[in-house]
Amino acid sequence: MILYPNASTQLYGIIGHPVRHSLSPIMHNNAFKKRKINAIYLAFDVTNLEAAIAGIKALGIRGLSVTIPHKEAVMKYLDDIDDMAKRIGAVNTIINREGKLLGSNTDWLGAVRALEEVIALKGKKVLIIGAGGSARAICIGIRDKGANVHIANRTISKAKSLAYLCGASFSGIDELNNISNDFDILINTTPVGMSPNEDKIIIDPKVLSNFKVVMDIVYSPVETLLLKEAKKRGCKTVSGLKMLLYQAIAQFELWINQLAPIEEMERALLEAINS
Numbered sequence: 655m656i657l658y659p660n661a662s663t664q665l666y667g668i669i670g671h672p673v674r675h676s677l678s679p680i681m682h683n684n685a686f687k688k689r690k691i692n693a694i695y696l697a698f699d700v701t702n703l704e705a706a707i708a709g710i711k712a713l714g715i716r717g718l719s720v721t722i723p724h725k726e727a728v729m730k731y732l733d734d735i736d737d738m739a740k741r742i743g744a745v746n747t748i749i750n751r752e753g754k755l756l757g758s759n760t761d762w763l764g765a766v767r768a769l770e771e772v773i774a775l776k777g778k779k780v781l782i783i784g785a786g787g788s789a790r791a792i793c794i795g796i797r798d799k800g801a802n803v804h805i806a807n808r809t810i811s812k813a814k815s816l817a818y819l820c821g822a823s824f825s826g827i828d829e830l831n832n833i834s835n836d837f838d839i840l841i842n843t844t845p846v847g848m849s850p851n852e853d854k855i856i857i858d859p860k861v862l863s864n865f866k867v868v869m870d871i872v873y874s875p876v877e878t879l880l881l882k883e884a885k886k887r888g889c890k891t892v893s894g895l896k897m898l899l900y901q902a903i904a905q906f907e908l909w910i911n912q913l914a915p916i917e918e919m920e921r922a923l924l925e926a927i928n929s
C-alpha cells in the first residue's frame with residue numbers, strides 16, 4: 655500500500671531558472687525518506703518571481719531553496735530576512751513560518767563547514783578568486799571566522815567593491831601568479847574548469863604548492879583540473895560538492911528542526927552525479 659504522498663504530505667522545493675540540472679531534489683527527497691518525514695521536494699522553473707512567492711503562501715509550501723537568478727531579487731518579497739542573509743545580500747533558503755516567509759542563507763555555512771573539515775580558519779590568509787555571489791557569501795563567512803582575505807577578480811571594480819564590503823584586500827587576476835606565495839588557502843569561486851570546459855584552470859599550476867588547502871566551488875566535475883593539480887603538489891583539497899552538500903544539510907535542519915542524514919544525502923548526491 656502507498657502511504658505517502660497523501661493528503662498530509664508537506665511540500666518543499668527549489669525555485670530558479672533554469673532549474674532542471676539541480677541536485678537539491680535528490681538530496682532532500684532522500685533525506686525525507688531516511689528520516690521517515692511525510693514531505694516531498696520538487697523543482698520549479700520560475701520566471702515570474704512575485705507570483706511564485708504569492709503561490710508559496712497560497713499553497714502552504716513549507717520551505718524553498720532559491721537559486722540563480724533569484725537569490726537577490728527574491729528578498730523584496732519576503733516578510734523577514736535573517737542578519738547573515740542581509741549582510742550577504744542574497745537568500746538561498748525560504749522558511750514558511752505560519753504564513754510568514756523568512757529568508758536565510760546557507761551558502762556561506764556550506765563553504766565554511768567544508769573548509770573547517772580540513773583547516774581551522776582563524777588567522778589564515780585566504781586568496782579568493784572571483785567576486786560574484788558565491789564569493790560574497792564565502793568571504794563574509796570566512797572573515798567572521800577570523801581569516802584574512804584577498805579578492806582577485808577579472809573585473810577589478812567588482813573585486814574592489816567586495817573587498818570594501820568584507821574588509822579584504824583586492825587585485826586583478828593578472829597578478830595571481832606573483833602574489834600566491836603569501837597565502838594558506840586558495841578558493842576558486844569562478845566557473846573556470848566547469849564541465850564542459852574541464853581542461854581549463856584559473857591559475858598557473860606551478861604556484862599551487864604555495865597553498866596548504868585548495869578549494870574549488872565548481873562541483874561538475876567533482877575533481878576539477880585545479881583540484882587534481884593541487885593534490886599532485888601535496889595540497890589538501892576541498893571539492894565544491896562538499897559545499898553543495900553542507901548548504902543543503904543546513905537547509906534541511908532549518909526546515910525540519912532535526913539533524914539531517916548526512917551520509918544518506920552525500921550518497922544520493924554522488925550517485926546522481928555519477929549516473
Ligand code: NAP
Binds near residue numbers: 785807827845871872
Ligand atoms: P557569479 O555571481 O556570476 O560570479 C562569477 C565570478 O566568476 C565573477 O567574479 C566573474 O568575474 C568570474 N568569472 C567568470 N568567468 C570567468 C573567466 N572565464 N575568467 C575569470 N573569471 C571569471 O557566479 P556565482 O553564483 O558566484 O557562481 C560561480 C560558480 O560557483 C559557478 O560555477 C557555480 O556553479 C558555482 N557554485 C557552486 C556552489 C556550491 O555549492 N558548490 C554554490 C554556488 C555556486 P567578472 O566579475 O569579471 O565577471
